[in-house]
Amino acid sequence: MRSVIKTIVRTAAVFAAATLFSQAQFVDSGAPGQAGPKSQAVVYLFPEQVTVRAGKPASVDLHFRVAPGLHINSHTPSDQFLIATTFSIPGNDGVALAAASYPAGQQISLASDPTTKLNVYTGDFVIHAQLVSPAGNHLAQGKLHYQACDRNQCMPPKTITVPIDVVAQ
């Protein structure tokens, strides 16, 4: 009986090891250039860490950058169908977003239709956030939802994570 169990264990171990190895091979073989075009239209710049007073609203300026040649809708786009840029901190535990104020957008129009005005962010922009945090160290996972375009085409809406290490004293 014992020898049977030993054989089963050995066989299973060999299979599992081989499978894990092949899985690692598959993961490694993923082509890095196939993630999708223009996938990072907006990047979060800073701050990575903030120190605030525990339980009190604290102002934090969140800095973002839109890739050259692209624009994203402002928080108050010019058309009801356009997707507003919005910052949020989901979840009820830990750091909360008490309020957020957004910069005014820039008015642009597309060459094909100069009459249609779009209200957008380009280049660097800053969102003023009011964060409230209980005492302790917390990694807040903020979310920035946006939709980016260039002069002729648009990319699907996207949500990026904005990690902020909040130290509340």
Place this chain on the structure above:
Amino acid sequence: MRRNTIVLGAVLFLLAVFAWAGWANWEYRQQAAERLLANAAKGELVADAATGAPVYVSPLQGRMAPAFALNDLSGIKVPLSTYRGKALLINFWATWCAPCKIETPWIIELRNKYASQGFEVLGIDTEGDDLKPDDKVGWAKAQQAASNFVAQEKIPYPVLLDGDSIATPYGGLDELPTSFFVDRKGNVVAAQLGLTSESDLEAKIKKALGQ
């Protein structure tokens, strides 16, 4: 007895790892196959030989338009084959796409101009790219937005939903608007990425009509 229990636990653990790895491999292979298919159909901008202007060229050109069947705004499934015999403009758009909105009146005008010659437009809404399949509220909201857009723009041609579900055979649809011009036999004769001009659209429609 205790030893046997430990051994049995170890066996079960290893089998579970084995099953997980197998499932992960299968899923990875599925994703890789989809990427491969999308990349195979992905078009590119190339310089026009005469003018030097960038022109969108799709590998689908000269091939049959990939088959699909999507629901329209009233929930009726509409297969592409319904339109065999007509010249077609398959226009992928979304309500949040400003260039799509700019070209919509051009498309309506051209559709009305050439409809009597056997030309039709299929507008395919790709609203829910970041929606999860089980997000019923999100999908309902997306469908309502599409309906509102169609009403506001007075779109007279059929509008189908969930273009994302056929993105892979149509090259990924990473940017909108994207259009494919199909002749009466169902072959793609031209493609367009992004906003160009009404005259450019008309030239491609004429090509689809064989003029």
